[in-house]
């Protein structure tokens with residue numbers, strides 16, 4: 001259980017806030033005739049916004065502004081679909097008006113928004129990218145520009161995550177001794193570890209999750225994020241290789257120590273990043289046939 005900690009901490013509060021206001025923004029996108037919904041999540045979001053302010057967290061943070069815009073959109077929405085119960089209206093509107101008073105609309109974060117995702121012309125580029133990305137195990141002796149990695153991370157950040165909590169944290173190491181010391185704890189970089197110019201450690205912040213029922217979410221969220229990252233890196237000519245984190249607890253603790261990774265961050269995997277060596281070759285790594293894994297049910 002993580003969300004029972006009395007201390008306000010950024011990760012817990014921001015995740016709770018996203019978790020609640022996301023119910024509002026998603027409720028506003030449901031098909032069919034608009035219905036009244038979301039009283040409890042709205043009240044919970046309001047209470048969390050007030051806790052955020054009391055804790056002194058920044059009012060310019062996208063999470064806070066996203067919540068405020070969620071409440072603003074929700075107020076507009078329920079104004080248009082008046083609640084059946086007078087009592088409900090009496091409870092919810094004053095609370096919404098109170099928390100939103102003085103809020104300057106952050107139009108870039110207004111929610112909901114039109115869906116503009118129909119892009120059939122993107123298929124050739126995606127096809128190329130998926131074929132181009134391979135696990136590379138021979139890197140050129142060339143420093144990776146962190147600005148390129150930041151751009152790739154900005155795309156990876158668009159990956160879906162449970163309730164949009166975006167629990168990932170990425171540690172980046174470029175110093176040779178540091179990379180070697182981290183790689184010493186990992187068993188799948190033999191023969192090429194010394195050529196890796198940039199090592200990322202993909203983690204997930206445990207405080208973004210509320211209890212054991214969410215035990216799979218860190219892996220799922222980090223996996224989706226990492227896949228987007230691999231493609232975004234590849235699109236910039238940067239190759240990569242995922243490096244498993246199958247280690248005993250002692251090794252995991254040691255990696256946290258060596259990498260200055262806080263205890264609350266769960267290491268999901270390492271990721272080697274760099275430009276491929278000019279003569280680099282890769283295994284064919286043939287894929288199974290589609291029919292071996294697609295099971296269409298009548």
Ligand SMILES: Cc1cc2nc3c(=O)[nH]c(=O)nc-3n(C[C@H](O)[C@H](O)[C@H](O)COP(=O)(O)O)c2cc1C
Pocket residue numbers: 133134135136137187188189241242243244245269282285
């Ligand atoms: C979670 C995960 C862990 C991996 N660990 C290693 C590793 O420790 N060492 C390595 O050389 N490759 C590792 N790989 C790379 C896989 O071997 C590779 O993705 C697979 O063979 C398919 O090849 P491709 O990535 O070139 O398409 C890992 C991949 C994943 C997704």
